[in-house]
Amino acid sequence: MRELVVEADGGSRGNPGPAGYGAVVLDPATGETLAEAAEYIGVATNNVAEYKGLIAGLRAVAALEPDAAVRVRMDSKLVVEQMSGRWKIKHPDMKPLAAEAARVLPAGRVRYEWIPRERNKHADRLANEAMDAGKRGERWTPSARDASAARRAAAPPPSGPPGDAAAGAARARVALTNTPTGGLPATGLPAADLSPAAAPAPSSVPVPDTLWPVEADTAPDPGVAPDPAESADPVPDPAPAGPAPDLSAPATFVLLRHGETALTPEKRFSGSGGSDPGLSEAGRRQAAAVADALAARGTIRYVVSSPLLRCRQTAETVAARLGLDVAVEPGLRETDFGAWEGLTFAEVRERHPEDLDAWLASPKAAPTGGGESFAAVTRRVAAARDRLAAAHAGRTVLLVSHVTPIKTLVRLALGAPPESLFKMDLSAASLSAVAYYSDGNASVRLLNDTSHLRR
Structure with missing residues (x-):
């Protein structure tokens, strides 16, 4: 019985906010990508998107090789521990999603492994592409992804005054995390769980009404604003001298x-x-x-x-x-x-x-x-x-x-x-x-x- 690898991820820009998932099926021997799946799912939470990414990856395996064993790799500790049976699933929104994931393939053929975020970039990229497509009113497809990449490549880089490395880092972060009014709300928090595919930025920006990302959320609020960082690509150039600024998720x-x-x-x-x-x-x-x-x-x-x-x-x-x-x-x-x-x-x-x-x-x-x-x-x-x-x-x-x-x-x-x-x-x-x-x-x-x- 051949074992395939599923890498899955999901994110929400606002949590709850515009959300999407991505999943990829890999041949562990060659590293070849056998299937990709991504979808914009509307306003939802990080956890809902992560579970939906898992379900999509398992379904892709079932369609490719119904008899295959699966090693699922995700950077969501919550999903990995819950699906492995080590953590209880207490939140009512998570229980039906976990049950749906468990029904796709026999439990004995699926094992779960937590991986650091930096090793889950493929699925993370797909999730962000799906959210970008949803913002444009489109469905995610590989062709839509390629068109989006072409638009980013054609965009002229912004210019700005030079400065030291710390100032460059600060300017880059401000461009990626400011709200439309140019200021951080006094009661907002960053998501720290989603990096836009166009630029590796802090995961999401603060949104109004003291909302910040949640590990097990309640019903989504349709009034949550979308992530302004979606339009902040390309990243402003950092200072010409000194080390590059850190734009990874904090x-x-x-x-x-x-x-x-x-x-x-x-x-x-x-x-x-x-x-x-x-x-x-x-x-x-x-x-x-x-x-x-x-x-x-x-x-x-x-x-x-x-x-x-x-x-x-x-x-x-x-x-x-x-x-x-x-x-x-x-x-x-x-x-x-x-x-x-x-x-x-x-x-x-x-x-x-x-x-x-x-x-x-x-x-x-x-x-x-x-x-x-x-x-x-x-x-x-x-x-x-x-x-x-x-x-x-x-x-x-x-x-x-x-x-x-x-x-x-x-x-x-x-x-x-x-x-x-x-x-x-x-x-x-x-x-x-x-x-x-x-x-x-x-x-x-x-x-x-x-x-x-x-x-």
Whole structure:
């Protein structure tokens, strides 16, 4: 029995938004392309498009060689793990698609393998070609693809002022991710799951109404705007000197501060050196609200939490809603506030005035009684950031953490001074977001969004 390879992918420009899938059947011995399939499917989510790409690839094998075995390779961890039976399928939109995929060929002849995004470029290209064709009101065909490539090749390259490498990278990213009005919405997030075929850009752009890609979405919203990056081809020339800008999909960290504890309304210092309180009843309601919002609005591929109880409880509530597991990252824990744990600011001012003044004046000063300085927190948070960004390049990851680590990630992304930590407000159960590119640049996309708590 011959084994064929299916590579499949799907994407949504807006999630939900204009969506399409691509699939290719390959001869593993020769690498020959035996069949291609791609289709624009209208407004849908990333996950729906990915599953439809899988189904199309399996059907192509069934038409070519009904008795063949199949090795499916996809960069969607969700689809691979669910179809392999290792993850439960909890979302109602995914269950019928998974069942349909399972019916195409006998389960014993199909095995699934996760591959990095960069190894799934063929299927990704087909998915983007299908979306491009849909935007033109056409069906995808190989001839339509060739015509689109010819139009891009004939387009004159844009010109722009020279600059250093960082400025070139920034100009290129702005051209590929700005909205039609030229600005990034204050509440938008990048998709980090779709690279247009015409240019390897960050996966999609922010869209209005705080929508961002979601790992298991609800019914699509037909009012979501299409991706302006579709018309941003060719890419503006980067700076003439220095390394080329990184236009690959970034690692996007959606930063969630944990829900309230009993100490939160009283504004007491609550770090990693105290009693480790759990969520209050209000905090549990907040965690449920943010879980619903993320399930409806974001492409969360992984959930990572601080080891402290209030974060783990918040993370577990969200992860259960998304059908994901929770990984623990010690570097995301809150500052150890030493002898200040459990005290209000006024109480610290009364008991330890000199230490408080020093702490406010210098990031190297630590709270009374062997607490942790902001400089020390910055070092461990930056190390955790680097580990996670390297492990999740091109993916959107939810990090559930605390005030100081989240503010520190934002500060570092902005290149702001340490005293800026005191000039940011971060509410309980609020969402922020930072995108990290492999060239070292970062982009703050959201800060202290609490709209999901007001519904």
